[in-house]
Structures are given as structure tokens and as C-alpha cells.
Amino acid sequence: MLRTGLLLLFLSLFLGAATLENLKWRSGESYLIFLERAGLPQDLYYAIDKEDQKLTEEIRTGVKFQVLRDSNETIEQVLIPINDELQLHIHRDKNSEYVFNAIPIISEARRESVTIHIENSPSSDILKATGSMRIAQAFVNSFKNSLNFRRDLRKGDPLVIVYDQKYRLGEPFSMPILQVAMIEMRGKRHYVYLNEDERYYNEKGAQVEGFLLARPVRNARISSGFTKRRFHPVLKRYRAHLGIDYAARRGTPIMAAGSGKIIFAGRTRGYGNLIKIRHSNGYMTLYAHQKSFRRGIKRGKYVKQGQVIGYVGTTGLSTGPHLHFGLYKNGRAINPARVVQVTTKKLSGKKRKAFLKVKKGFDDLIDEQLALAAKPFKYESFDPACYIDPVSCKPLKESGYEAL
Ligand SMILES: [Zn+2]
Numbered sequence: 337m338l339r340t341g342l343l344l345l346f347l348s349l350f351l352g353a354a355t356l357e358n359l360k361w362r363s364g365e366s367y368l369i370f371l372e373r374a375g376l377p378q379d380l381y382y383a384i385d386k387e388d389q390k391l392t393e394e395i396r397t398g399v400k401f402q403v404l405r406d407s408n409e410t411i412e413q414v415l416i417p418i419n420d421e422l423q424l425h426i427h428r429d430k431n432s433e434y435v436f437n438a439i440p441i442i443s444e445a446r447r448e449s450v451t452i453h454i455e456n457s458p459s460s461d462i463l464k465a466t467g468s469m470r471i472a473q474a475f476v477n478s479f480k481n482s483l484n485f486r487r488d489l490r491k492g493d494p495l496v497i498v499y500d501q502k503y504r505l506g507e508p509f510s511m512p513i514l515q516v517a518m519i520e521m522r523g524k525r526h527y528v529y530l531n532e533d534e535r536y537y538n539e540k541g542a543q544v545e546g547f548l549l550a551r552p553v554r555n556a557r558i559s560s561g562f563t564k565r566r567f568h569p570v571l572k573r574y575r576a577h578l579g580i581d582y583a584a585r586r587g588t589p590i591m592a593a594g595s596g597k598i599i600f601a602g603r604t605r606g607y608g609n610l611i612k613i614r615h616s617n618g619y620m621t622l623y624a625h626q627k628s629f630r631r632g633i634k635r636g637k638y639v640k641q642g643q644v645i646g647y648v649g650t651t652g653l654s655t656g657p658h659l660h661f662g663l664y665k666n667g668r669a670i671n672p673a674r675v676v677q678v679t680t681k682k683l684s685g686k687k688r689k690a691f692l693k694v695k696k697g698f699d700d701l702i703d704e705q706l707a708l709a710a711k712p713f714k715y716e717s718f719d720p721a722c723y724i725d726p727v728s729c730k731p732l733k734e735s736g737y738e739a740l
Pocket of ligand 1: 560577579580581659660661
């Protein structure tokens with residue numbers, strides 16, 4: 337993003353009266369409606385390839401995007417992020433024709449930490465210290481199923497949360513990714529660690545996930561995994577695959593991966609016959625390209641985990657019978673493999689050994705953060721988040737951190 341950002345800034349200086357607009361994607365707006373409203377050619381949808389067309393369906397309501405206009409108000413460029421790694425780019429080429437591309441977002445990740453002593457509750461105290469509801473939620477969610485804050489927490493108990501936050505043009509961008517969290521209650525420390533397998537574990541090496549999914553199809557082969565950004569060497573294009581493809585015979589039953597309410601059951605252009613199910617805690621699952629839905633399955637209906645909702649097909653922009661299965665948390669596509677149930681939930685052998693190494697590094701980091709916070713340290717006077725050098729794991733001094 338940095339490079340493109342600089343390009344935009346450079347262009348705006350060069351063009352003199354050019355304007356750069358920072359906009360938010362409207363609720364209910366489709367990419368086609370956007371093109372029409374912006375006065376851009378509909379070919380920017382109909383003439384691009386199928387995979388790119390599918391990407392345009394991933395634009396989220398409320399996402400911040402940029403439009404650069406020249407001095408005659410003509411659109412020069414549009415940048416629309418579809419996740420934290422890939423963005424849609426429309427620009428005018430040398431012949432003044434509009435061109436569509438998916439390009440990487442260049443962002444910078446900073447490791448940050450917050451150390452506080454409980455005043456009221458973990459969520460309200462973290463919110464007060466950071467101003468970020470997302471960080472507060474990340475902390476609370478990671479302990480929700482194992483600890484009872486209300487019963488065991490006392491005033492003055494310490495908590496530490498370390499997370500990675502992406503920045504785009506100097507502004508926090510996308511969700512913070514929790515690396516390690518610790519809370520001490522009645523003299524006992526409780527931890528949640530992000531392991532190298534991208535799953536969360538407690539100090540005993542047992543997986544902690546508040547939300548677990550069942551596989552949506554039986555005996556199916558994964559034909560395409562989840563990727564936020566991938567460069568296709570032959571097509572020389574950037575791609576994303578925001579779900580898992582299960583190749584299965586036409587007519588194979590599709591099961592609800594989790595219990596929830598059906599919020600969409602109908603036909604779409606890209607995803608064909610599509611069902612979306614809303615689950616608790618901001619999760620949503622998506623089942624695309626279905627041949628047909630099971631009788632009685634419609635919007636508003638509640639379904640149980642494992643209940644058949646439809647049948648594998650190849651409707652929409654699809655090349656063969658398969659289920660495209662997507663998982664979204666608060667509207668953002670996440671890797672379903674992280675929460676689809678696995679047979680073993682506790683690490684053993686080599687995997688456990690590797691985890692213990694990760695754990696040791698994080699334990700030391702938490703100790704350092706606690707020691708630092710024990711010194712008189714006034715958070716209110718400056719940025720409450722402490723930036724950590726990812727190499728030395730030592731906090732960076734304020735002066736050592738340059739703004740973008
Ligand atoms: Zn797919």
C-alpha cells in the first residue's frame with residue numbers, strides 16, 4: 337500500500353488540482369452499482385475474468401477506499417481493499433482507457449502490547465487504555481470459555497496483551513492479531529498463545545477455540561485452500577481464494593458447519609446457489625455453487641450443526657462440481673481450516689516441542705512487559721500502546737519510532 341499511496345500522493349501533486357477522496361463503501365452497494373454511480377464503464381465488470389469478478393463480491397460495507405480525480409473531476413484511480421493483503425485497482429492507462437487489476441496492499445505490521453492492572457473489568461479497562469474495542473474483544477474472546485472473570489478477578493490483577501497491528505498510510509488497518517495474552521487471577525497466570533499453525537493454545541498445549549466447525553461435506557477432497565493473496569505465475573495476476581473448495585460429486589449433501597440462522601438462501605451471479613448462515617460471536621459461513629437447496633431451507637430458518645442444507649453442484653462462476661466454503665468473522669474472510677474441527681485438540685510429540693519453544697519466547701515477553709509496567713509509567717501522557725521490536729522483543733523508545 338505504501339508504494340501505491342506514494343504514487344497517489346505524487347500524482348496528486350503533479351496534477352495540481354487533483355483531488356484524493358477517502359470514502360467508505362456504502363451499505364448494500366454492489367460493485368456494479370458503484371461503477372454506474374461513479375460514471376465508470378460497466379466493462380470494468382463484464383470484461384474482466386471470472387476470478388476477478390468473484391473478487392468484486394468480497395467488498396465489505398464500510399471499507400475505506402480511495403478515489404483520485406484529476407483537475408477536470410475525471411477519475412484517475414480507484415483503490416478498494418478486499419482484505420488486508422489485496423485491493424482492487426482501477427486506473428486510466430495511456431490511452432485514457434480504464435483498466436482493472438487486483439494488486440497487493442503494502443502495509444506495515446507493528447507488534448504492540450498493553451499492560452494494565454484491573455480497575456473494573458478486562459474489556460472496559462483495555463478499552464479505556466487503548467481506545468480500541470477490537471483489542472478488548474480479542475482479549476475477552478480468548479479466555480471466554482475457560483475463565484470466570486466475574487468470580488475470580490480482583491482489583492489490581494495484572495493483564496498483558498501482545499498483538500500485531502497492520503498500518504496503512506500511518507493508520508491502523510484491519511484487525512489486530514492477538515499473539516499472546518495473559519491474565520493473573522488469585523496468584524495464578526493464565527495464557528493464550530498463537531502457535532505457528534495459526535491456532536490458539538493455552539499453557540497446557542490444548543487448543544482453545546470458542547467456535548468450532550464441522551466439515552461441511554463428507555469424504556470430499558480439498559481442491560483449493562484458503563489464501564488472502566497469491567501471484568499466479570502463468571496469468572501474471574494476483575488472486576485470492578477466500579474459502580476452501582471441497583471437490584465432491586454432484587448431489588453430495590452439504591451440512592451446516594455450525595448451528596445458526598440462515599440469512600441468505602438464493603441465487604447470485606458469482607457464487608450461484610448460495611446459503612449464508614449467521615452464527616454466534618460475529619461468525620458467518622457461506623456455501624456456494626450448490627445444485628439445489630434442501631426442501632424447507634430458506635432465509636430466517638434456524639439450522640443445527642450437521643443438518644443437511646443443500647447439495648453440491650456447479651452453479652455460478654464455477655468450473656466443476658464443488659462446494660466453495662467460506663468463513664467470515666465480523667465480515668472479514670478468515671481461514672476456515674483454523675476452526676474446522678480436527679481430531680486431536682491437544683499437541684503431542686514434535687508439534688508439542690515446537691509449541692513449547694513458541695511458548696517460552698512469549699512467556700519471556702510477558703515477563704518483560706510486566707517488569708516494565710511495574711516501574712512508574714504514566715500511560716495517559718502518551719500513546720498507551722507500547723511498540724515492541726520484533727527482533728529483540730524490547731520496547732521501542734518513543735523517539736525511535738518514526739511515523740509513516
Ligand atoms: Zn472456491
